[in-house]
Amino acid sequence: MTLLKNIRAVWLMIGLLAATTFACQLGDADSEGIPDDAVLVNVVTSTSLEPWMQTAVANFNDSSSNTRGETPIYVIIRGVESGQFITNLSADEPAPDLWIPDSPVWVNLAADQGHTSYQHNCQSVATSPLVIGMWRELAESLGWPGFPLGWLDVGSLAQDPSAYQYYSGGEYGDQLRLSHPHPGLSGAGAGTLLALVQSAQAKTDAVTADDIQKPIVQASVGAFESAVSSFANSTNTLVNNMRERGPSYLGAAVMYENDVVYNSNGDIVPIYPLEGTFIATHPACINQEAAADVQEAAALFRDYLLSEAGQETAVSFALRPAYLKTPITTPLTIEFGVDLNQPTVIFNEPNVDALYAVQDLWQTARKDVNLVMLLDTSGSMRGGKIDNMRDAAAQFVEQMGDEDKITLIAFST
Incomplete structure (x- = not known):
């Protein structure tokens, strides 16, 4: 075809x-509850934040917040992966008033493609480390939590069925089925490849486009990608498919800690790679081209996200709070496999050129895509x-x- x-x-x-x-x-469809004279704030967030944001938006809208001019504010939320959002902007989709991508590099990538209005008023609203989600019983058979596993370890096990069966005891299928989101569309997907590059280089400083051209890096990424059985268009799709279809469908998948913890009830646990990983800082960036009253309303909504109530709600959805004095409660606990002392090694944020380079590398290194796309109808x-x-x-x-x-x-x- x-x-x-x-x-x-x-x-x-x-x-x-x-x-x-x-x-x-x-x-x-229910359009009730939106005041006729309200200032509407359109928000696009990475899909990993969507469960929290839906609750936060509902709570904010119920609070009857107003601008300084006493105009009511109403927030509308939509989940879109960071790379997909930039693609949409380039296709002339209307720009939202507040954008919350995975990390600042996506803001810089948007600016590099001519969309500069989100660069100058950003503030992190929650964080979450990039992890390898793995079924608890499988992880325990491989030595978790006492024995650390890394990016290259998991890739090697997925690539070598005999080694996987030996170390897992042969109880969890003939091979380790591994997945991650699409690197061209998802921050977690691009982060997967960049983490592999960092691991192959054994460095925490941000890798460069030149690093990505090195033979050892290309070999490491190629080996990992050859073992990936499927890709997903978002972390939400990935964790839901993994949970609903079981270990025979996927044994491990790359996503954010909050995706694993909030969606799996402890059956899937976060593996913090021993080489290190990235932290999604989720900057909330106000569109500087929006009307003044809309920018004010967007800032008030962001203030709510950073308030005590907003941050405590974030924790309830397994996000690490941006406000560090927020109490840490369930599900960010050991019962769900969470270790708040991890990651001990954090990779520095890449630049735009490195992001372009790793996406190009993926196109040559990856296997043919076998994708499942969930459609909300x-x-x-x-x-x-x-x-x-x-x-x-x-x-x-x-x-x-x-x-x-x-x-x-x-x-x-």
Whole structure:
């Protein structure tokens, strides 16, 4: 099938799924509760933060917050992976008033592509380390938590079925099925490859584009990617598929600590790679081209996220608070596999050139893609949301090769 046919097929499938669901749910969308004169604040956040943000937005909207001019504020949230968001901006999607990517490098990447309005007013609202999520029983068979595992260890086990069976005791399948998000669309996906580069170089200073061209780096990334069985378009998709389909589908996957802890009830645990890892700092960046009253409203919402109530809610969704005096409670506890003393080694933030270089390397190193894409066809998606979903799916397919495969799964809430 040619690439153009792939794109058309995806559009047709999404359209049919959406039409079927919407026909059953006409009238479900609820526009009540938005004051007629409200200042609307459109927020785009990385999907890893979406569970927290949905609750935070609901609480903020219920608080009847106003601007200095006594105009009510109403916040609307949407989850989009950082790389996908930049792609959407380049396709002339309207820019939101507040953007919360995984880390500052995505803000710089957007600026490098001409979208400079998010660079000058950013503040971290929560953090989470990039980890390898692994089924608890499998991790224990490999020596966790007493024996540290690294990026290169897990890649080697996934690449060598005989070694995997030997060290795991042969109780968890013939091979370790490994996954990570798409590096062109997801901050966690790009972070996976950059962490491999850091590990191959045995350095914590930010790697450069020249480092990524070194043979040992390309060999390490190529070996790891050859063992990856599937990719996902977001960390949410990845952890939900892993949880619902079990260890035979995926034994391990790269995602953020909060994705693992919040979604798995302790059955999947975070492995903190011994070589080191990145920390997602989730900067909340106000669009400097938004109207003055919208910027004020966006700043007030960000202040709420950083308030005592907002930060305690973040912790309840397994995010590490940006405000360090916030009490740490469940689920950020040992029962869920969390070690707040980890990671002991933190990699420095990469620059834009390194991000471009590692994405280029992935295109040559990766196996053919076998992707599962979850599509929300609920009644609340009618209108612009379903259009955006179709556009995002088509843009994703444009990055796939002719031999790549994609499975579409529709769900409705």
